[in-house]
Amino acid sequence: MNSKTQKVLLISGIVFPEIGGPATYVHNLQKELRRKGFTVDLISYNAFTRKLPIGIRHLALWLQLLVKGLFYDQMWAFDVFSAGVPAYFAAKILKKNFLVRIGGDSLWEAYIARTEEMILLSDFYKEKRQYTLKEKLMSWSIRQVVSGADAVVFSTQWMYDIWKQPYQICKDSVYIIENAYVPYDLRNENNNQVVEGQKIFVCPTRETFFKNKKMLIEVFEQLSKPNDDIALDTKPLSHKEHIRRIKASYAVVIPSLSEVSPNLLLDAMSVGIPYIMTKDSGYAYRFPGCGILVDPRSREDLKHAMTKILDPQIYISLKERAKHVRINRTYADVTLDFEHNFLK
Incomplete structure (x- = not known):
């Protein structure tokens, strides 16, 4: 045939x-x-x-x-x-x-x-x-x-x-x-979403148990007390607006218990933004040096990773690696x- x-x-x-x-x-x-x-x-x-x-x-x-x-x-x-x-x-x-x-x-x-x-x-x-x-x-x-x-x-x-x-x-x-994965070309767009002096972590996740959203919010609330310049954005947006948001963000967070092939990670890499992500994933070691892997069952591990990525020296190193990633x-x-x- x-x-x-x-x-x-x-x-x-x-x-x-x-x-x-x-x-x-x-x-x-x-x-x-x-x-x-x-x-x-x-x-x-x-x-x-x-x-x-x-x-x-x-x-x-x-x-x-x-x-x-x-x-x-x-x-x-x-x-x-x-x-x-x-x-x-x-x-x-x-x-x-x-x-x-x-x-x-x-x-x-x-x-x-x-x-x-x-x-x-x-x-x-x-x-x-x-x-x-x-x-x-x-x-x-x-x-x-x-x-x-x-x-x-x-x-x-x-x-x-x-x-x-x-x-x-x-x-x-x-x-x-x-x-x-076909990244949007945002290189010629004005990045007017950046909030000066604020570090925005992006995690647009569903209210599903395996997404581990409750733990993320609890950890973030603990960290935001001594760090009043950080914010967490979990709002759902259209894909293009979502990519613009990531480009203006400090980092993305994927706290799920497990993720097979998370699109959020690819979104972040397409615009050179570091990540914090579960170590239980098919993409866990795909972009080494561009983010921090965590045990999603451990509140302390997630808190430590978020504290670590707020360190300017560590963040600059991660972002430098992330901005050289090319996926298409x-x-x-x-x-x-x-x-x-x-x-x-």
Whole structure:
């Protein structure tokens, strides 16, 4: 079969213009594949099915996929649980090639949100956990999807190393395709957001347990008493405004228990701003000398890192290294990886 005649159905839990990495990723991948001449369509939950209870909404999407999937050669899911589970079982029945991209770990997130245990993702599967019925179903479903998929795509080797044994993933089906990152060119813009005499730390994070926002705020409140020139900015902004904010900031902070491939780090590196970040990440050692890694379970470690980065000599050294980092990976590059690996 000529590669350009292959029809691909993309399945995602959320879609553009909704805010979220998977929505942006799938939107741009679809656009690039169409530009190259491929027939590509996208399916997701609608306003009604999204409100249904877990399991029932999976069933609703599965029924849709059984019909729509008839007209496509390949089915690609961009979330292992909400999109991957119904897509996998539909693809099996229809005998279609099935790919799943792993962007995070929904089971780990659900477990620590329920128990409020400070467990790193890299430690999560090292011992047996007491799952609820829902979590047992999630674990079983994820194992079925990744062990039975024709291709499993990870954004980092780190995440694959965590999942390969507990989910029995066949090495031959694994592909590492790094995320896209196209920095905004702000070099010719006036940086009028800088507040003279104030050191702004940026951490626009969700109210989710694994993001560890509560600890960050508590540590920051302690530090702000003797340091009245520091401020913490956690407001959500559009991406371009967010990049402008980072360029005007002192540093970014990523205090999450774990992060697979944090875009906030790439945002900071694109404009030469140092970081404080969890050591439990696929990007932990990607930009050495540009920031400080912390144990996110330790309040004292986070406080020490923030105190350390306020030291002028240390900060100048970190910023000097950060401003020489160059990153640029387009969605055309990502699409080319998908095309070469799966649409030959």
